[in-house]
Amino acid sequence: MIALWTSSEIARAVGGEAHGDFTVNGVAFDSREVGEGDLFIALKGEATDGHKFVEGAYANGAAGVIISEEVEGPHIRVADTMDALNALGAASRGRTEARIVGVTGSVGKTGTKEALFQCLDRTLPGGAHRSVKSYNNHTGVPLSLARMPAYCDYGVFEMGMNHAGELAALTRLVRPHVAIVTAIAPAHSEFFESEAAIADAKGEIFQGLEPGGTAIVPFDSPHRDRLIAAAEPHAGTIWTFGLGEGADIRAREVARERTGALVTAELPEGELTFTIGLPGEHWVSNALAILGAVEAVGGDLAQAGLALAEMAGLPGRGERRPIPLDGGEALLVDESYNANPTSMRATLATLAQEDAGRRIAVLGAMKELGEQSDDFHLGLAEPIREAKVDYAVLVGDEMKVLAGALHNWVECVHVPDAAAALESLEGRIGPGDAVLVKGSNAMGLAAVVDALAAGKITCSN
Template sequence: MNAPMAHPMLHAWPVTSADALPLALWTAAEIEAATGGIASHDFQASGVEMDSRDVKSGDVFIALKGEAMDGHRFIPQAFEKGAVAAIVDRPVDFPHVLVKDTTEALHALAHAARDRAIEAVRIGITGSVGKTGMKEAIFACLDRASRGAAHRSVRSYNNHVGVPLSLARMPARAKFGVFEMGMNHAGEIAPLSAHARPHVALITTIAPAHIENLGSLEAIADEKSQIFTGLVPGGVAIIPADSEWAGRMIGHARACGAQVVTFGRAANADVRLLDAIPAAGGGSLVTADLGDRRICYTIAEPGEHWIVNSLGVMAAVRAAGGDLASAGLALAEMGGLKGRGARHTIPAAGGTALLIDESYNANPASMRATLKALAQTPAVRRLAVLGSMKELGDFADAFHRQLAEPIAEAGLAHAILVGPEMAALAEELGKGAGGSLGKALTFAHCEGPAEAIAALAAFGLANGDAVLVKGSNSVGLGRLVSHLTDNARA
C-alpha cells in the first residue's frame, strides 16, 4: 500500500510523531481544577476506575452512586487493590477529592480529558452489529501508525457511564481516541456523542438489535444517526452504503453539517469493495477503491461481514489522518476478541477441534453473518451452540424461526439451542425432520448453559470438528466456552 493522499470526501487530520505518554494520568490539582472538588492529599494517579473489583495500583477510584449500589461502600476494597485516592461526595478516611456529585465529577473529568488532549483525533462508533470489533480494529490501525499513542474504550464501555469513563482515561498526549457508543432506548446516543465530540463518527450497520425498545428499523437508524449531532464542525460521518437506511442516515448527517463518506459493496460507495479472495488462515485479501486510488490489504478475521467491516475501518482511518499502510498491516495481524470471534484449539476425540467464541452478543444479523462464516470454515463436521437473542420483543419468535435457513445453509451436523426464545427455532427445525434438513441435522433444545454442556458432550467432538458458540451475553454461554477452554488447558 502506498502512503495516504488527500481525498475529496475525507477530512485529513494532521498526525505528528508520538512521544512516550506520561505515567501520571491525573494529579490531585488537575482533578480539583476539572471537578471543582477539594483534595485531601496531593497524589498522582495513573488510571481511573469505577469498579472496586477492577482497581489497579495507582488508580483513582470514582465512588459512583447507582439505583441499587453506592460506590462509597467499596472504598476500602478499592484501596486494598491499590487505589491512590477516591473521588467522593462525602469525607472519608482515605485520600480523596470531595465533590458535590460523583457522576457530575466523572463527566467533568471526561470533558477535561477530551479538551486537554489537543492533538487527539476522536472517532465515535455506533451501530447494531460490529461496534466492538470495528472499534478494536480502528484502534489497532491507529495505534500502530502512532507508535502506541492511540486510546480507546476497553471492553464494551459504551453507555452513559462507560463513555465518560473512557474519556477520563485518555492521556493528555494521545494522538487518537476511539470510543464505542451503544444504546438500548431512544435518546441515549446523542448525550454520548456530546461527551466525546468526535471528529469522525461511524455507523457500522443497522439491524434489529434492541428493536423491542425502538419498535422499527427506521427508528433504530434514526437513533444511531444521533451520533452525528456531537460531531465537531466539519466532522466526517461514515455510513454503510449497503444499508437499506443509508439515505436516511445520510440525511441526518447532512442536517448536522457533516462531510459524508460511505463504504460497502454498492457501486456508489466512496470506499468501495472491488474484490475479495480467501487468504491463508481463513481471512481475506481485499482490494478497495477509495476514489483517488486503489488499495490492497489482508484481513485476518474470517467471514464476509469482516470484508465490509474492513472498508469502514479504512474509511475511518483515512478520515482521522491515519496511515493506510500501517492499517493494512494491523488488519492482517488482528485476531478475534474474547466472546466476539476468538478462536481456540480444544481437545476432541482423536485429536483437536476448533472452538469459535461468539458468546458475548447475538442479534438476527450477527447470527446470520456468523453462521455464514462457519459454513466457510474448513471442518470435518460443523456444530453450533446457539443462545437466545434478547430484546426482540414481539419480533422474537419470527426472528428466531428465520435462523432455520442460515442453519441449513451452514451444513451443521448438530445444533444445540439454548434459552426459552429458542423454542420457536426448535419448532421450525422440527418441521424439517425427515426432510433434507432433518437428515443432515440433529438438534437439542436446552434450558441453560449447564444443559448445553451436557448436550455437547452427548453429541461429542471429534478431530477436525468446528463448533460455534453464539448467543446474547445474558444466556451465559461464556460458561460453556470457559468449560471447553479450561479443559484444553488441563
C-alpha cells in the first residue's frame, strides 16, 4: 500500500519541523475519528483545543501528529495548526493530476457529490476520491483535500457557505476543473438580504476554476443569468442543465415512478437513457448536473447511467429504512440532516407518491431563515395538504405558526423537541404506513430516526 504522506512530505508541505520518521494513511482533526496509521492535526478552536486530545489520538493508533506545542511521540511542529491544515490541503491539490469537480448549492450538494463519486468510481474503480459526510467548510474542505491520494484520477469536493466570501476562499483551494451549482434556495437567508445575494455567494465557486474549466448552472433557476454572469469571467465552457427547452443538458423525456424515474437526456455530445434509483423531481435535476460533470471530465456516461440506477439514499438525506412493527413494517424516509423551504417542498412531494396506508410527517423547524422565518414555515401548509399527510408532528418553536394554520385541515401536534416527537408517534404508526422525518440538523431528529428503525415504538391498532 502506497502511503498517503510521509513525515518529510508533511513537514515540507506545512513548513514544519519533523520529529520522528513516520508514514500516514489518513488524516483527521477529530481524535475520535483517528484510526491506525492516521495523522492527527491538533486544531485550536473557540470551544476546545485539539492538543488536549493528542494522547487519545496516539492511543487510537495515530502514526504522527501536527502540533504547535511540545508533545511526546512522532510529530510535526508548526506555528499554527490551522495554517498547516490549509497548507497540507493545498499541497495535496498541487501534487495530483486528477480531474477535480467542485459542488455547491443551497440544496442537493451532498447527494450530488455522492452520486457523482459513484459515477466516476464506476468509470475507474478505485480511482475516485470525494469529501466525506458534509465536510464542506473552512476545515472540512482542506481536510478532504489532504486525504486525497496522489494517484487519484478524479476528485469530487462539496463546498458550502453561510456568508459571502467563504466560497471564494474554498474554491481557490480546491481549484476545480468543473464547478456545479445544484440549486438556489432561501437557506441561511438570515445572513443574506435576498435570494439573489445567496446566488451571488454560490456563484463564487467559479472564481477558483482552472483555466478552460466548465461551469454547470441550473437552467430552470430564476437566478440562471446571474450565475452565468458570475461564471463568464472564469469558465471556458458554461453548460446549463434542467427540464426547460434550451438547456444544454436537458431531460427530454421523464417517466416518473414511485421509486425513481426513467429519463432520456440530451447532452452536449450525445443522448443517454438511464434510470434514477431515487424518487423526486429534484433527483432528475441533480442527475443532469452529474452527467454534465461526467462528460466534462471525460468519464464514461454509460457507466454513470448504471451508477445512477443503483443509487440509495444517504443517512439523513433520503435513506429508506423499514420500521419493524407487530404484524409487518412501515417505511421510514430519513431526511433528518437538513431542511430549508425548497427541500421541504420537494420531499413532501415525494411523500405524496408513496403507496402507503397512511402518510405521517415529522417535520422539524428550519433554521437560519431570519425575519421571513414565519412566512417560510407557513408556506409549508399547502405542500403538506397536497402530500395528503394524515398526521403531522411539528417540532420546534418555529413550527408553532404552521401548527395553527394546519389545525383545521390536517391532524397535527406541535411539540418542543425530538424526544416529544417520538412520544407523539406512540400508537400512531401501523404496517404499510410511510413516515417522513425531516428538519434542520439542530433539531436532533436523527434520534427519532434511530428509535423508529430500532422498533422502539408501539404499533397502532
